[in-house]
Amino acid sequence: MFVARLVVAWFLVLLFVALVLADSPPFRHHDMGGMVVLLIFIALLMVVTGAVSHLRRVRLVAGRIDDDTLGNRQRRRVEIPFDADESFDLLDAAIRELPRTEEVESARDSLQVRAKVQRPITYGHRSFGKLDPGTWFGHLRNQIFATVTPGDGSSSVTLICEPEAGAWSDWFRVDDGTNLENAEAITRAITRRVAEKRRHEKARAAQSESEKERTVARLNLLHAQVEPHFLYNTLASAQYLTRTDPAQADQMLGHLIHYLRHSLPLTEDALSTVGDELERTRAYLEIMKLRMGPRLSLEIDVADVLRPISLPPMMLQTLVENSIKHGLERKPGGGTVWIRARRDDGKVAITVADDGLGFTGASGGTGIGLKNVRERLRLIYGPEASLSVVSNAPEGVASTIIVPVRVAKESAEVSS
The missing domain is CATH 3.30.565.10 (Histidine kinase-like ATPase, C-terminal domain)
Structure with missing residues (x-):
């Protein structure tokens, strides 16, 4: 159905052009009907070839073919467990690191990012040149529009990747899966940055816990060193007082018991x-x-x-x-x-x-x-x-x- 839709759209356009040209003087005085039919056939063949190539490439990129992956316009919603400012920074960095990105516009107050992306020539030079309908509109760019929606301790990103052309162009052109690639690449970049931030937070928490454990160990060691020294001196003094002043020795032992109780x-x-x-x-x-x-x-x-x-x-x-x-x-x-x-x-x-x-x-x-x-x-x-x-x-x-x-x-x- 995807291929048939493109073929029907192009056939109707080419047929209309052929009918208009048929009434013009050059075509009226020369028998060029066969040439026109041949050109229409070649153009439709190029349309079928481009559509099939698009299907195969989408299958390679997404691993499946359905209405969501086939379209030239891709929409994603990504949940991020950070506040809006952090999420905006992640989104902006992910878009700027996308290959061939240009004209990036970031609006922090409105939490929006817009960018243009040069579309690669996926299959290199086209053999049929200007006979290929895919080149009749020029080499279009892709564009990205992303917004961050704040939440309670988290936020969500709405990402739109589409051709730099009106929706009508989707009846005649395919993007060879480039917008699908852009949407998947930005989603992966955001996910990777979130995971990396989580790893850093866990590492910092583990480091703080280790520092705390080392400090507690040092304090326990100090306490273990001081306490026996104090007990030794006290017991030695009490032993001496038992021979010289038993009443004072009894007082010292009473205070020692009170000390140990607390x-x-x-x-x-x-x-x-x-x-x-x-x-x-x-x-x-x-x-x-x-x-x-x-x-x-x-x-x-x-x-x-x-x-x-x-x-x-x-x-x-x-x-x-x-x-x-x-x-x-x-x-x-x-x-x-x-x-x-x-x-x-x-x-x-x-x-x-x-x-x-x-x-x-x-x-x-x-x-x-x-x-x-x-x-x-x-x-x-x-x-x-x-x-x-x-x-x-x-x-x-x-x-x-x-x-x-x-x-x-x-x-x-x-x-x-």
């Missing part, structure tokens, strides 16, 4: 609370007070209403350990550790300050504890949390952790 391991990525961390830190400081004697003083100012707020475990104790090890232990007269907490604009600020040697003292610290605190805050809260370390006039250091106010789940359930 140091039970949490589930992965679970948060502690300000109250639990304060109890753990208080037990640690009481042990250090027994070891340092009157050289260590403690002042805590934390309202009860702040105790249920979530806080990463061991973070408060890390700041207190820094104050004692790098500020007060090396100071001849010792000093005081202050712990204060304040809530403001949906965030809570917890400050650990001391009046030790400060930044000028030869503390010998490596800074790995503060670095790990910053890294954990970044992984857990992102830009919502921060750690600042400043000088505490007239002497000492003040470290402040600022985290968003989030009530721990268990505390919320108990209070309700």
